[in-house]
Amino acid sequence: MQDGQTFFSLNKPFDWEQGYTANIDMREIGFSIQHTEKYSIHRIVRTDEIEGMPAIHEMTVGPGRKLILLDELANIWIYEDESRHRELLFGQGHHLFSNQASLAAMADLLIIADANQASERRLAVYAISNGQTMWAVHEWNGLELFPLSVNTKLASANAIYTTVPLDISVGMNGNPEVPAGGRIGIISWNAAGEVVHVYEHEALRLEEAEEISSLHSRYFTAAADGTIALLDARSRTVTVFHEDGRDPLHFTLVQEGRFAGISIDTNHNLYIGDSGYAQQEGVTERFILKYRGNGEQLDKVTSFRGRSDKLLHDRRNRLYVFDGISGQISLLDLRARTMLLEDTQLPEAVYFSADLDTTETEIEWHKIRLEAEIPEETQVRFSYFASDEDEGFLDGNYVSYTSYFTDPSISTRAKLSATRGLWSEPILNPKDALLMNARGRYLWFKLELIGSEQKSPFIRKLRVYYPRTSLIAYLPPIYQQDEEHSPFLERFLAMFSTFFDDMEDKIDHISAHFDPDAVSGAYLEWLGRWLAITDHEAWGETKLRQLIKQAPELYKLRGTREGLINMVKIYTGSEPFLLEYFQFKQMQETSELRQLFAQLYGDNPYCFCLMLKPEFVRTDAQRMTIEQIIEDQKPAYTEGKLIVLQPWMYADMHTYLGINTYLSEPTLLTLDQRSSMPYNTVLIDVDRDKRMDIHTRLGLDSEIE
Template sequence: MQDGQTFFSLNKRMDWEEGFDANVHMLEQGFSIQQSEKYSIHRIVRTDELDGIPPICDMTVGPGRKLILLDESANVWIYDDESRHRELLFRHGHELFSSQAMLASMSDLLVIADSSESTERRLALYSISNGQTMWAVHNWENLSLYPLSLNTKLQTANTLFITVPLDIAVGMNGSPEVPKDGRIGIIQWNSAGEVMRVYEHDAHRMPESIPISKLQDRFYTAAADGTIALLDNQLRTVTVFHEDGRDPFHFQLEQEGRFAGISIDTNHNLYIGDSGYAQQEGVTERFILKYRGNGTTLDKVTGFRGRTDKLVLDGRNRLYVFDRISGQISLLDLRARTMLLEDTQLPEAVYFSADLDTTETETTWHKIRLEADIPEETQIRFSYYTSDESEGMVDGDYVNLTNYFTDPDISVKEKLRATRDLWSEPILNPKDALLMHAKGRYLWFKIELVGSEQKSPFIRKLRVYYPRTSLIAYLPPMYQQDEEHSPFLERFLAMFSTFFDDMEDTIDRISGHFDPDAVSGPYLEWLGGWLAITEHEAWGERKLRELIKRAPELYKLRGTREGLMNMLQIYTGAEPFILEYFQFKQMQETSELRQLFTQLYGDNPYTFCVLLRPESVRTDEQRLVIEQIIEDQKPAYTEGKLIVLQPWMYADMHTYLGINTYLSEPTLLTLDQRSSMPYNTVLIDVDRDKRMDIHTRLGLDSEIE
């Protein structure tokens, strides 16, 4: 950095929070325009174009995001919309359920509920892999089941909910009906076919008797972790039940529409579809409505417009919309959407700074440097204002400028209108820009972020430099005194000034790259290269960092027993055992032991052995690295041998007490206070010897001839 120059730096959240922002998403690393996740169509499956499959009556989503389809012939198809592969789950003519059945999935299980009088399986669970029946029921506690809606819990794969009449009578024509004041409730089942709980609310009592057949397509059920919702599309009401025992919440839908289908996402927001026909009078647009769990209207899913007969949410909050009339299944994914600034209704954000005070009047401000990500179709506009006074005229009033810019009670629209004449011409997408005609003790700036529908600029760091310095000062006076051309020359030289500033800044921070505790990744490997360590992955960052820090100490000990032990301990994490010739020389001279010691350690007096536990050398790669360490650290005239100890049980092999072999005290099996069994007792049953199927001990009581 050039002599006598300093800067204001805004690179932390607390720095930016001194100003005022609107529609800004502030993070510790920087800020961008507020964004939210909204649904948009990812893929559309048109089931009417699937050859060999009759029109679809119902659908659900199975494992692997495969679609499970029920056609009007009561066939169930497993369909992969990406590979366009389909297969039949049950044989044709299975008669297990009718085309009026409802589908839901529980992990790798398929739930089918059918209210048809012709079926004996009103609720059944099948394996999706092979169609095997897991369990099936027709009634519960002497109550015939007539499923009106079906769903499973989003987060867990072992709970399902069916909406059924809890009171049933026989009508005048012999058909089942719900009597006057009869209840409609939700029964919760587990995957084993056991009823766990029943949910009901007085709002779902029938004011008059009504045939069960007329209740079809009236109720819709949704469930998420801890929350169950029941939609009554005739009364236009939603009842939210809670598994923790809280009182149910009941609310009325105020919007117009013919509602059908309900789902709950992981944030317990409700999604309700519209099944109205486009040709109906007054039906122009049909949206999926979004509500909070307390009934507050949030928004419309504007990414989808069309008819809804069923809504299904999977575990990743992907939304499937089924239109039975067209046979169309729309897959909606959550995607980031840039939020609109309330005062302008545009995808933008505004930031007003507090004052930057140099404490010296008539300061000439130099430049700004902005670190930011600016995607295509987005923009950053930077404007500034300087003055020797902290107060000024705004819209006819004399105000403290910092207080005005940061006042949260003044709308952004009003601030932009009232201060439009204060600001400089905006600098577009500034990465490195001079501040022209910027003179004064104080500087304020305004940043406008302009985004697209899905993208936003992201600002990480801003530096504002002062006072003005230029490389033109190092040129002959004739270049400085040319009033016509010197401004251009000054701007031209500013590019080289930035290059020099970066170089000086790098030089100032270069010492940080030599600190093994402060660097990682490529920089740490670079430091390791100074020590001729090339197998960085074999060492790992933790070991490599310790090796670099202890390098001065280790290199003084290179070629010594202690140095080798330290290096091996850093790499293996365990202390090695080093055996040198002088340690067993006297025993080597004994004729009885010479052959054994030669076999174990060799007879070269310039050879030593490094013994390591088996857990220290688990792979061939580790063995190669250890052998390289021994080769690098041994004295030049010696040879080192690596021996990986094994858990031997023979006393004449590499057996070392306390290292890979242990002696324990004999123990007795105590039968009672007066009786015990010695440690070396062997129990046998002689009369069963030599029987291959019961008691066989080769070499003891059985032989193979």
């Protein structure tokens, strides 16, 4: 319809990268405003409101996101916050640990570390299901253990880390203490209770002697695969150890705060909490600090501004924050957030194009077609200007427009200010729009993406058409020469022009709808109907696509052995075993084998058997589909049987060596310490029809009367 019209198309990263981007996330299929993941509060558990539960001193997260809580009476509770179900794992009077113990969880195991001198089990591991003790230790390598903190490796089930004094002496009052210059280290244990490694650093030595009891709540440990971190809250330092043997990293926290709690996410970022009291010592806001593993500060978790005595990540990077004063547990989830444009501090992005050069002067630009997803609460603004000159005055300087727009050293704010008078009125959320008063060899455009807190427009493709053409050219001259009404009529007809363009584009690319590799969904099912395949769900897209592609060759082989095998192979992914009468006819003439072969394959010379392993016929629906394939592909005068091979242990059934039967050395089957089965015992169910057990299939080998 639009003879002689051409267009510029921007639909690949290379096309867009010729321009200037600000706060844009460029991908292979388009671009949007940059996003980042930030924590926001998902749920708050107020343990002080749980009926019958004393004040909570410590917590950890067990399997299934269940909370494991230690109360002031040294009870251990398992609490499901969604259902509000609570269960007592350890009740009063157990004398296993005190209410000052530290908790950690690893798979279905609970680790309890207690530095209380009266405790006989300084480090113990229990089964969460029933409280059974798996192992417990009181000392290591002749050193009495006083675990000051405990944690497990994130995303792993085989590592426990305890922070302990490595040098212990007896103080003047008879209490154990760490002497001046004494070492603090981290002991790594495996799931069996064996020490794997000891991590030390010179910066962790104490400057003065100190009783072990006063070190409580000073040290906090966190670990992820390859990284172990230790926070010394009193000295405001963090020490990061690496399992690969690299030198430890030691850095000091420069921010103000009373730090407590450290955790590591799966990206090896460090999170450090603040246990300061609100309104105390000038503290008005408390944030969780975020650091890279190299000690570089990244950001603050601004969505949480409360007290934190313990931080904990789970495998999905959810962050748990425990307030030991109120007993409140806050669950924070990562959610996508639209990033702010640095120059405006708004959730928006700006794109300035390079010049679109037609190489001809006085060209009148026609329209744009924008393919974009524009969610509610977001907006796209398209502005443009055209000129026969590629240079002009901007901000008092004579510059190349393209060089100025694409210069990364000029801020976005400066570009927006200097070019304010160039651009047309913005077209809001354009999908198909005429370019009015756009005449010139060159055209430049500006795209502004306005997002919300969580959503952003997504630009996939842009086409800019030229020269100006219109359906008004097909009307009598009187409609074209009316200067007052022609512009309106031209814009009105432009809507129908778009419909015609789309129709012609579909016709031009109609062949793509016949390509099984290019279509999916309803179009693929439509192609399948050409082959009389109606049960698309049974085949699935991958198998259906393969069947359509091989259809010409398969239909040449229809009614042959090779054709049937290929069809079944496409459906099951495995080549079946096909047995015809002529293959065993000679053996059937032996009287001793006639009855066996008749039982297995029948005595009809026009009957064949197609055999498949059971893993390829798992459901009755699959069985019916395969039987339908056999019925469609077999010669008209023959009968086909489907046999699903079973792992027989009896030589008179469908037993085929190397297929569903294997020979091995005999072993005695022991049922328990008092019962066994001898070598010559055979388990078999010869007649399985009409039995209410695993072989019962209604409509196949069983009926209800």
